[in-house]
Amino acid sequence: MNRLRRTYPVRHGDFIHAGEASIHVKNTLKSLSYCPDLVRRVAICGYEAEMNLVMHGGDGVLTVVIAADEIRLEVADTGPGIENTELAMQEGYSTARDEYREMGFGAGMGLPNMKRNSDEITVDSSPGQGTAVTMVFSVGGRCP
Amino acid sequence: MNSVHHGTGCYVSFDTSLCDGCTRCVKGCPTKALRVRHGKVVHMQSACIGCGNCLRICHTGAVRAATTDLSHLKKSRISVALVTPILYAQFPGVLPRDILKGLKRLGFHHTVDMSYFFEMFQCATEEFVRENREVGKAPWPLISPVCPVVMRLIQTRFPSLIPHIHPIMRPVAIMAKQVTRILSKHYGVNEGFISMYYINPCPTKKGDDPKTPDQSFTNGGPYAMGICDIYTQLAKEVEHVRSLDDIPMTFSSYEFEQCTSGDGLLWGMVGGEIVASHIEKSLSVSGIDETVSMLEKIEMGLFRDIEYIELRACTEGCIGGALTAIDKYLAKSACQRMINLLGTGKRLNRDRINRLYEKEWFFSRRTEQGGLVSEGFAGHSFTIEEMRKIDGLVQLINGRDCAACGAPDCRTFAEDVIRGDASADDCLVLRARGLTVAQVTEYMNR
Ligand SMILES: Nc1ncnc2c1ncn2[C@@H]1O[C@H](COP(=O)(O)OP(=O)(O)OP(=O)(O)O)[C@@H](O)[C@H]1O
Ligand SMILES: [Mg+2]
Numbered sequence: 001m002n003r004l005r006r007t008y009p010v011r012h013g014d015f016i017h018a019g020e021a022s023i024h025v026k027n028t029l030k031s032l033s034y035c036p037d038l039v040r041r042v043a044i045c046g047y048e049a050e051m052n053l054v055m056h057g058g059d060g061v062l063t064v065v066i067a068a069d070e071i072r073l074e075v076a077d078t079g080p081g082i083e084n085t086e087l088a089m090q091e092g093y094s095t096a097r098d099e100y101r102e103m104g105f106g107a108g109m110g111l112p113n114m115k116r117n118s119d120e121i122t123v124d125s126s127p128g129q130g131t132a133v134t135m136v137f138s139v140g141g142r143c144p
Numbered sequence: 145m146n147s148v149h150h151g152t153g154c155y156v157s158f159d160t161s162l163c164d165g166c167t168r169c170v171k172g173c174p175t176k177a178l179r180v181r182h183g184k185v186v187h188m189q190s191a192c193i194g195c196g197n198c199l200r201i202c203h204t205g206a207v208r209a210a211t212t213d214l215s216h217l218k219k220s221r222i223s224v225a226l227v228t229p230i231l232y233a234q235f236p237g238v239l240p241r242d243i244l245k246g247l248k249r250l251g252f253h254h255t256v257d258m259s260y261f262f263e264m265f266q267c268a269t270e271e272f273v274r275e276n277r278e279v280g281k282a283p284w285p286l287i288s289p290v291c292p293v294v295m296r297l298i299q300t301r302f303p304s305l306i307p308h309i310h311p312i313m314r315p316v317a318i319m320a321k322q323v324t325r326i327l328s329k330h331y332g333v334n335e336g337f338i339s340m341y342y343i344n345p346c347p348t349k350k351g352d353d354p355k356t357p358d359q360s361f362t363n364g365g366p367y368a369m370g371i372c373d374i375y376t377q378l379a380k381e382v383e384h385v386r387s388l389d390d391i392p393m394t395f396s397s398y399e400f401e402q403c404t405s406g407d408g409l410l411w412g413m414v415g416g417e418i419v420a421s422h423i424e425k426s427l428s429v430s431g432i433d434e435t436v437s438m439l440e441k442i443e444m445g446l447f448r449d450i451e452y453i454e455l456r457a458c459t460e461g462c463i464g465g466a467l468t469a470i471d472k473y474l475a476k477s478a479c480q481r482m483i484n485l486l487g488t489g490k491r492l493n494r495d496r497i498n499r500l501y502e503k504e505w506f507f508s509r510r511t512e513q514g515g516l517v518s519e520g521f522a523g524h525s526f527t528i529e530e531m532r533k534i535d536g537l538v539q540l541i542n543g544r545d546c547a548a549c550g551a552p553d554c555r556t557f558a559e560d561v562i563r564g565d566a567s568a569d570d571c572l573v574l575r576a577r578g579l580t581v582a583q584v585t586e587y588m589n590r
Contacts, residue, residue, distance in 0.1 A: 004528050004535070023440045033525045036304040044445045066528060 004028075004066040010053050012079060015103075018054040021062040022046030025073070032066065034139065041117040042071055042137055048110040049075035049133050055100055056080075057131055069139050073118075076132035082125040089115065089123065155194030155210055155347040160184040162206035167547040169198035169207065174432045175301070179560070180550035193296040195432055195457050196347045196466025209347035209467055212367040214374060217251040220339030222331060225252040226319055226366055229259065229404065229479070230345045230412040230462050234371060234469045236478035238382060240404040246382035250374065252341070254327065259408025261319040263490055265290075266407075267497040268312045268506040270422050273451055285427075285442065285450040286310040288417055289508065292348045293457035294435060302439045310452070313508040315411075316342060320366055340366035343374070345412075345465030346458065370467035406488040409479050414461040417454040420488060428454035430461050524559060533588040534558045540587055541573050548572045 006028070008021035026043035046062065053060050058079030065072040082088045089111045096106030111133075115121050118135035125131035165183040177191035178198065185206065198207045217223050225247045232240045244255040276282035287308045289295060298305050313321070320340055328335045342349075349368035410416030415428040427450055429438045435455045441447060458464035463479065464472040500506065526534065537558040544554075549570040551557035560566035568574055568584040 002528050004531050006535070019441070019444065022444065026440070026444065028531070031525055032528060032531060040304065040443070040445065043443065047444050047446075066531075068528065 002068065004032075006064050006066075008062045010050055010060055010062050010075070010077075012054060012058045012060070012077065014054060018050055019047050022050055025062075025064045028064075029066070029071070034071075038071070038137060038139065042073060045114045045117050045135050045137075046073055046075070048114050049073070049135075051105065052110055052131075052133075053077045053079070055096060055105060060130070067139075071137040071139065072134065073137070074132060074134045076130065078130040081127045081129045081131055082123070083127055085123045085125055154187070154189040154192055155349070156187070156192065156196070156198060157208050157210060158185050158187050159206045159208065162204045164204055165550075166203075167550065167552075168203070169201045170550065170552045171547055172197045172201045173552065174436060175297075176552050176556050178552075179566075180547075191300070193293050193300060193457075194347050195293045197432065199347065199466045209370050209373075210349065210368070211344065211347070211370040211373055211467070212341065213369070214250060214377065216339075216367060217341075222254070222327060222333070222338045223252050224254040224256060224323055224327065224338060224340045224366075226316065226323070226340055226342045227255055227257050228316075228343065228345065228412070228462065229257075229409040230465065230468065230475070231343050231371055232404065232409070232482065233412055233463050233475035233478045234375065235379070235382060236470075236474060236481070238386070240482075242382055242385050243378070245385045246378050247343075249381040249385065250378060254323075256319065256323050257404050257408070258315060258319055258411075259405040260492070261315045261322070262408050262411050263405070263492045264318055264497060264500075264506075265312060265315040266417075266421050267490075267492060267494060268501050269310065269452070271498065271501050272310070272312060273423050277451065282451075283307045285447050285453045287442070288452065288454045289314050290417060290454070291456050291462075293346065293432075294455045297435065297457070298439065301436075302443055305439060305443060308442065311508055312506045316366075317508065318506065341369050342366040343371055344368045345371055345462045345468045347467060371465075372467050372469045375469035404486065405491065406483040406486040407490065409483050409486065410488070412461060412463045412479050413476055414456060415454065416461065418452060420490075421452075423452045425450050426452040426454070428456075430456040430464070431459040432457045524563065526559070526562070530562050534562050536588045536590070537561060537568075537584070540579075540584065541571055543571070543573045546572065 006025070008024065010021055011017070022043050025046055026039055029039045029042060050062060053075055056079065057077035060075065060077030060079070063074045087093050090108070091112045092108040094106045094108035100106050111123070114133065114135060119138045120136035122134045123131070124134070163185045165180045165185070167180050169185065170178045170180055174195060174197060175191045175193055177188045179186045179188070196209070199209060227244065227247070232243055235243055240257070244257070247255045273282070273286070285308065287294070287298070287305065287310060289310050289312065295309070298309065323340065324335050324338055327338050331337070347370070407420045410420055414430040418426040418428055427447070429435055435457055438453065438455060442453070447453070456462065458466070460472045460476060463475040468475065534555065538555050541554050541558070545552070547553070549557050549566065549572070551560055551566065557566060557571065561568055568581045574584060
């Protein structure tokens with residue numbers, strides 16, 4: 001049972017602190033000497049998921065479980081949920097409001113980016129039920 | 145005298161006989177390189193990046209920058225002062241040429257203004273960005289190599305960003321290279337006869353220990369003199385110069401010797417590096433916390449659409465350096481007034497610079513062995529098991545980062561305990577709750 005589990009609350013609409021949980025996770029992984037490429041991928045995925053929670057979701061929690069062979073990242077919120085998760089996973093699909101587009105978001109690249117950078121991804125969501133994105137990164141797989 | 149200062153060969157040293165163990169510097173150190181143990185400061189040199197925060201914070205005078213003093217001039221045959229516009233900003237209302245004359249009266253044989261070399265750097269940088277924009281191959285965003293503190297921060301805490309460092313030599317290195325070449329030719333002497341002294345706004349050099357030369361310079365590079373260390377003496381000479389009608393400049397045969405420019409003066413302030421350049425997608429950030437936060441974001445893959453980022457560890461830029469002599473906002477106002485007076489705009493012969501660029505003259509050797517290469521993540525590394533214990537101890541303490549233990553915060557304290565550098569006994573909170581070291585250890589191992 002050699003695992004390290006950490007949870008970070010993330011607030012919907014809080015752009016000031018958005019991304020801090022992922023930065024914390026990134027720095028933890030760095031001091032645990034994981035390979036830079038893995039650290040970068042986990043950080044990118046965590047950031048995208050955090051931003052989705054902040055923009056589209058509701059209040060929630062980022063959980064990371066760190067083990068020698070794999071890293072598991074879960075970002076869950078109690079927001080409005082996603083109507084069609086398959087559609088949401090497609091590149092370019094976005095429901096982001098104009099004000100967010102002006103901030104540089106809303107390209108519809110977040111979920112596809114998470115898929116590309118993780119080894120396994122599950123999006124568990126339905127309207128009114130909130131959203132949970134779980135990603136798994138295997139250590140050693142893509143790392144030298 | 146030097147013997148009480150442990151830590152020579154680093155950017156700063158500490159006189160423990162003056163330290164009262166207040167922990168203010170400990171809390172203000174951005175890389176957590178300081179602790180108080182047994183009532184005195186302890187400096188962990190490998191984590192020090194030379195930002196100078198401890199110098200600014202210490203109220204007992206226990207911290208000293210590793211710089212060279214004026215007496216060193218007597219030992220040099222041909223001495224050259226390398227002058228940044230930040231020095232001029234320390235003398236509001238005084239013309240740069242009077243300050244350079246003052247430096248001559250202090251004993252320097254030559255005074256060289258940096259403006260010219262800023263311009264060279266800028267031309268080469270624009271060329272590099274333009275070239276790479278066309279082929280889209282540079283690792284955007286490029287990070288400015290100018291601030292040495294930022295360079296060390298990247299090297300020790302963000303090694304994965306090393307490829308982002310803009311590969312052109314820093315202006316001071318361009319300057320040292322040029323000046324050495326021209327003066328050794330002029331005098332017909334070996335380069336070793338020429339001693340250069342960089343009049344510095346920050347503790348940027350690791351003393352004058354020949355074993356730790358600054359890799360961005362040839363032959364070990366210039367000696368470093370803090371602006372604040374020579375300020376009183378220089379102010380006296382400047383006063384004298386101004387009281388006379390005219391002292392002719394001697395040796396002004398080099399085109400760059402006294403050519404201050406408005407563009408050069410911009411460099412002392414935040415944004416100065418990019419405001420006069422033709423790079424559209426650029427950002428400038430100053431202050432150590434903001435710089436760290438920016439590097440964190442770049443490391444997360446953000447800001448890919450930006451071409452160039454100017455980072456300065458000091459708030460307001462180099463005029464906010466720890467070794468400056470006057471208030472940074474006064475200095476800023478002095479800069480602004482002087483820029484008004486001198487105007488801005490480039491003066492260099494662009495074709496000549498481009499020819500040098502083509503010959504790769506500007507490229508730093510930083511990627512070569514011995515230069516700025518990754519040392520891996522220099523933060524302490526732990527196993528998952530150890531990290532769990534650290535988390536457990538932090539939870540148990542549930543403290544408020546009081547620093548009474550001598551570490552800057554509870555987490556760093558917990559890390560020290562796990563590494564065996566501190567004892568659970570040092571924590572006031574644990575002691576107040578009557579927890580013994582054995583009980584704490586048992587809790588952590590659960
Ligand atoms: N946590 C969430 N709660 C509700 N809807 C979500 C959530 N995450 C994603 N979505 C929906 O999925 C869509 C696609 O998400 P994705 O991250 O791929 O793109 P985006 O966030 O719109 O734009 P980008 O990430 O490129 O800035 C979003 O526009 C939104 O409709
Ligand atoms: Mg998104």
